[in-house]
Structure formats: C-alpha cells, structure tokens
Amino acid sequence: MEKKKIAIFASGSGSNAMKLIEFFHDSQIIDVALILTNNQDAGILKKSAGLVEQVVISNEEASNGMLLKKIMDAHKIDYIVLAGYLRKIPDELIDAFPDRIINIHPALLPKYGGKGMYGMNVHEAVFENRETKSGITIHLVNNQYDKGRILVQVETALTQKDSPQDIRQKVLKIEHQYFPKVVNEYIQARIIDEIIL
Secondary structure, three states: OOOEEEEEEOOOOOHHHHHHHHHOOOOOOEEEEEEEEOOOOOHHHHHHOOOOEEEEOOHHHHOOHHHHHHHHHHOOOOEEEEOOOOOOOOHHHHHHOOOOEEEEEOOOOOOOOOOOOOHHHHHHHHHHOOOOEEEEEEEEOOOOOOOOOEEEEEEEEOOOOOOHHHHHHHHHHHHHHHHHHHHHHHHHHHHHHHHHO
C-alpha cells in the first residue's frame, strides 16, 4: 500500500509541525511530504530544512484556493494538517479535501474560538476570564472558523497563579503529546474504512 501523504501548513515557529515530522519519520503508512507556510521568516523553515520539501506562499496566494489545490495535487497530498497556520483555508481547498483537513486549536472549543482567536490571544482571554481549565481541541476543518467536527479534546487544569505564558506552556505540552497521535489514529481509521468499503 502506498503511504498517505500529508502536507503541514504552519505560520510560525513550528513546534507542532516538528513533532509531526518526528512522529511520522519511521511510519510505514504516513509520510510528511510537504511544509507550506505563508511566512518566509517562519521558524519551521529553518527547523525542517533538509527533512521535508517546503513551499512558501504570500498571504494573497494563501487565499487562492485553486492555487493551493494545484500545489497539493502536484505533491499528491492526501491530508492537510494545520499546525499554527494563521490564514483561513479557502472554500475551494476545503471542498477538495472533505474531512481531510485537521486543525489543532489551543482551547476547549466552542469557547475561545473564531476569528482572531489564536496563539496568545486565546491564552490571554482564558486568563482574563479566570478559567480553571483550558486545553486543546483537535478538529476537522469546514467552512467556518473552528466549527468543524471535533475529534478529540484534552483538558489541563489551571491555577489562579498561572499567567497567560504559563497557560500557553501547559497547553503546548498537551498539544505536543496528543496532536501527532490523533492525526495518526484518524488517518489510519480512514484507511481501514476505505479498505472495508
């Protein structure tokens, strides 16, 4: 059986993207075939240099669904994984990859989701509202921000002493722990469904 190819979309330092690359390094089933970023200064470019093919696009190109689809087709991509990618996925790409785009969000959706809710913005909002827990949501991507089908949620307890930076560290820890495993399990389950059908 040919390996399923995934493209990782990332905009920043790429710590989750690197965890995915490391996790699938020896996989017989899944291959990280591409890193796509809309930021030519993204840390992930340096970290993944020589490990995975890279494509850098402009923000204008990031909203061109047909262009993104062409790039995915050229690399024979089966699944897209968003790891800190800060652009909205165009409808044309979502339509071309139904239930095959997976995102991680640094909060327990539906709380702290939607436009503008990313990165430290999320952790600061959680802090300001004195939440006693936060966590991660791994979900499929549809045409609305952070509204796709939830695959997994994992909670982490917060204390009154936690700063937004502390919250970020706690959430990042579980992101690294769970994201690659959930991506792996989801794709493997779909492969089994395809064989049965």
